[in-house]
Amino acid sequence: MHLLALETATHRLSVALWLDGRVLERAAELPNGSSEWLLPNVHALLAEGGVGLKSLDGIAFGAGPGSFTGLRLAAGCAQGLAYGLDLPVLGIGTLAALAFASGETRAYVCLDARMNEVYVAAYENGVEIISPIVCPPAQAQAPSGEGWIGCGDGFASYGDLLPRFLRTRPELRPTADAVARLAAPRLARGEGLAASEAMPLYVRDKVALTTAERLARGGTK
Structure with a gap:
């Protein structure tokens, strides 16, 4: 193909x-x-x-x-x-593409949506756990469980307002x-x-x- x-x-x-x-x-x-x-x-x-x-x-x-x-x-x-x-x-x-590109098993994906909002979603082994939504950073919900990695430029723009993870990768696109x-x-x-x-x-x-x-x-x- x-x-x-x-x-x-x-x-x-x-x-x-x-x-x-x-x-x-x-x-x-x-x-x-x-x-x-x-x-x-x-x-x-x-x-x-x-x-x-x-x-x-x-x-x-x-x-x-x-x-x-x-x-x-x-x-x-x-x-x-x-x-x-x-x-x-x-x-x-x-957001699914970003999660895939990250190579992470549990990827919490966050992109800067401008206008003081972010696009967020969560994927575990490629399976959508949280569907894509747009919301203010402070209202973004973290998925349950451990081992989630924050991915995307939303963490560069609003890291202090978003859910906290052991590791973030704000450079990912x-x-x-x-x-x-x-x-x-x-x-x-x-x-x-x-x-x-x-x-x-x-x-x-x-x-x-x-x-x-x-x-x-x-x-x-």
């Missing part, structure tokens, strides 16, 4: 190519995100792997939660490529490599969707806040 994976939900943008179990990846840290980075690196990665778009069997993308702009970028790119090639598309949860590895077996089982059905998972329902709401959350005009 040849699978293209895209992950742009955070400032760390990445693309990966699954080639029958071998994974190639390109990544860049872009504080403001960049739609100009994505497609050129998709084509460069395909060239590196020695395959063309027409040899792909599916496309996966980091579906969220995460940056609204980033989620739309990955979903739109995946849909656009899939339409032209009539390929199945599969969205992979950003979701990766296209993880998206590819999670998506490959599911696409092989026929779980891919038509391009028109592949949508981002925003979690936060309201994208835009009024000035009054931003100020109430401690933001700026």
